[in-house]
Amino acid sequence: MDSHLLTVILLGIVEGLTEFLPVSSTGHLILASELLGYNAAEWATFNVIIQLGAILAVVVLYWRTFWNVATGLLARDGGSWRFVGILLLAFLPSAVIGLALHSKIEEMLGAPKIVAVALIVGGIAILVIERMLSSFRYHAVDRIPFSHALGIGFIQCLAMIPGVSRSGATIMGALSMGVDRRTAAEFSFFLAIPTMLGATTLEMVKNRHELTSGAVNWADVGVGFVVSFVVAIIVIKLFVGWVSRRGFASFAWYRIAAGTAALIWLLAR
Template sequence: MLDSILIPALLGIIEGLTEFLPVSSTGHLILAGALLGFTGEGSVAFNIAIQLGAILAVLIAYRQRFLGVAGGLLRRDRDAILFTRNILIGFLPAMLVGAIFYSAIREAIQTPVVVAVALVVGGVLILVIERLIQIPRIDSVERMPLRTAVAIGAVQCIAMIPGVSRSGATIMGALLMKVERKTAAEFSFFLAVPTMLGATVFALWKDRDLLTFDDMQAIGIGFAAAFIVALVIVRAFVAVVSRYGFAPFAWYRIILGSAALIWLL
């Protein structure tokens, strides 16, 4: 009984800590699940669904921004319309790819070795991209050209490979497209809202016949833990990135992925 509470809570804490960092929350959940013996059919939907807790944290942390956009849409304010356009356009590629390749993605999500390799490769790429970053030209989501939003949305699809990191892919892609660091991080946060909401609803619907009452209870516990932790992390991450960049997260990925490979192989 204790494990049925502690394990989902621990995984929820891990989700909250890692969802908005470029280190792959799904990768961490897969590796932690393998270590704790939390595997099987229900674990896939669990790993996807508890991300909604972290997404709720974004809505709370940036509530003034979202309320401002909602009010602006009612007034037909140009900035609010552009903000909404860029988020929805950025979401479309992931929606299409996720719906078409859900079965393949679901199978890959249960492969810890794929996660470990992706962590190492992704860490190396972050170090390389940090050196390629040019002087930014885009300093707000509203000022982002349509083609840039589409391109970042396409890059987000790479994160469907477990271990890549959705936030890492979108932020690094944005930086290569000359988006300023803080704006790149915030666009990644905002883009996560429709992306993870869509992924969760789709996963729960597809796996509805596989989920038991205990699975739904575990999801509820993980959701709550992820929300509480992410509420603290989401603001702190922007401050850390603005000051130190992404190199610390890259080295963390490389070390964790290497250790996981040694353990798995």
């Protein structure tokens, strides 16, 4: 297997493993570029587009939920309309702020030290929030108040700093507002769909020429897409069961360990 194809497969695995875990897929992809020694700039568009493979995994695993919501919208069911409204409200802050700060966000993508520090700080934040949890008031996505959904959306924007983790910010924001662990995780999955679709569309429009003339082409994207999809299917199934029983502390300790190791390595180079 040549080194280029191996990089494609490895990045697909990293994306599928980390997209829905509170450990930052973007941060891991940035650190992977430093560790493996490939040109991160050439793979930036690839890394964003293969996120759609992970998003498709959510659609496949939760197709009944989406089908019920779609049929409920046609039947003018209040719960279905509320479900969509909650997701749109939570998505709105990242859409507005992401567009406004797009160039600043891209600058941070080339700073692996920011990723390492964010991993550590995020891990500590998860431990603090987990320790503060007492009781949960909301046990279904469509029961989350609109004001809380908007608040979670603003908290999600912290993930524009690479290493913070979109899923981590969303889940911790939901937990701090009284959403139970399983529902918080599933809400993060559902919110990923409009968020990642928006980010991918923007990246494809902006860098469409790179996929036809650059070092990374559509065939590479296809392989990465399939790999991230398969891996994400497995991860989502295991993740929901794990956090329902054991919480998020193990991911926090992983973040702290990985961030510390990465920071030491980056400073010692």
